[in-house]
Amino acid sequence: MTQRVLILGGRGRIGSSVAQDISKYTQANIVFTGRTTAIETQQDKSLQYLALDLAETEKLREAISNTNLVVHCAGPFHYRDTTVLQICIEQGVNYVDVSDHRSYTSKVLALHDRAVEKGVTAVINTGIFPGISNSMVRQCVEQFDVPEEIHLSYVVSSSGGAGVTVMRTTFLGLQNPFEALINGQWEKVKPYTGRETVSFPQPYGKSGVYWFDMPETFTLPKAFPTVKSVITKFGSVPDFYNHLTWIAANIFPKSWIQNPGGVEFLAQVSHFMTGVTDNLRGIGVAIRSEVRGIKNGETAIYCSTLVHENTSVAAGYGTGSIAQLLLAGRLNKPGVYTVEEALSTGLFEEMMQSRGLNINQQWL
Template structure:
């Protein structure tokens, strides 16, 4: 049983986090040192980057840790406005595609956090390459399979440079990986199946970035696993209806090509894995499925063109967002070979906020832990210590309005 939560093993239970457990898990991450740290947040002028920054500032203040934060991005005007509102921050104008500027910005940095999405259709992992060259620990919120695989190919270089590079450490993927890992570990038998189901109303407050990401994913074949073998599906296919809890309800979701499918298959050898996503209003789901079926792949994989299209329909999207809100929900289920299952359910009021809070939980761990493994690591590989695992998961879901576990025993 988890040290920080009380679980009643009924069909449907909630996780209750005790104050004693919160203090114990906080000490796990505070045991490293009280020496100051310097963090560089690439994409720090964007919504996710700003959310990461706010959460790090809160933890630094609440836990009396000396933390220096530098936000970096291409939008100098926004960067200067952020610094005016929060004078303790610094801003550097940096284009992540400029290697010399990247390396210069990393001087004296403890950790670089890469939140400058979208990650789809990028040809190189230039920020990670720069971090390896500079000998600086790295973190990203990548949600793209190809970029994840490019990063993993640099594992030996990261080990040789003696750095820790934590990839795909947002909300999904990221916290969702830890949810799957927890569900798998809590099964009474070997895992037979893992399903990831996600819902975000509108753009979740993330604006054009998530819109571009979804449209770009419409141009990618979906990798799933069936009976231990890779199985390629069409994007936006395999529609099913999923219960995301009382506050969100039942929503339609469809297959997308997401990195957590590959990482869970690699780390836990689960034979059957898939990931699905859906949004609201349902007309956006219809549009997404139409694009996946009717629009030529060469258009859907053109990042510049998709970015322009996302900006063009931006006013309509913002109007819809104002009506539907930005609620995000995740349901991750693991099924054992004996038929038993464990599901974890998460809900939050706004995607752009919860991504930042989730990512900052990993950031804090990367800054405070004394025993970080070296190389390019998935979220589920980064946290081998059970106490550190629970501390990061607890911090990452801190502001969730829904956080429950469901258990079904085999007959």
């Protein structure tokens, strides 16, 4: 029988990229959802549209009951509860998401035991960052006898082609200090502070990055318990976007970014501005994963990097590859796991190579 995939939030930039990837690499029929009732016409007969608001619990339950896999792309995840995953667990349906906020990550991880009991595999934080970035860290960590420090940096060109939802997520991520593991101690860190200049592959080169609240900050120490420091930093090009974001985080009144209206205003303004620079600077992404640890009794550093010309397409690779493996029965690990816990390096490298995504690795 033909398998069915339900993509929640499938009309957005990320959701659309995920749908395209799954359509290319599997034979599944795909139902993608959005909140509008407009009739969608699709040339690809394997794609169908369903108008659905996640608040319509019974309609959501019915949609999930008719599927083999749910892919949750309906962010921002700052506002989401665990209803979707709970229904998947109840109905024995596997689950993937592109969640990118620590509060949501913590809530869904708490459902691990229930997923194990029902035999449901749920893989969270897939996409590009978090997602592919986490598996790059795993690549690096596995080179060491004792990994000790992780430094994970991201830079995005203009909007990254990911739409206004990602803008909302950025400003929501500036709202509160967060905990990070630094030299074996959990410390409070203020978002968009601690600027560093990091060397990325061309065309990015040396770019400024800042502390940013990502789930990796606490999921990577859980996955790799010998690690004493995990640093997650994010930046944009052109660099003036970094300065504007720094002002929003450190100068603007807190009320601007601590209520939905303020966040929406900043997101819409930013989306308009990046719409201009997208054509000039592109919409790509670069990731640098650097791990320090003990190898053969000596301290060493291992680094992996990648560049892709379209951030949302790269996110589709990350999530779509997990969906492909679940549908093929090649990834079967009941419970709720972050991608770095669920996906072996061998499978990760196979999926990225099949999509032509080149990851450079080297000892420094």
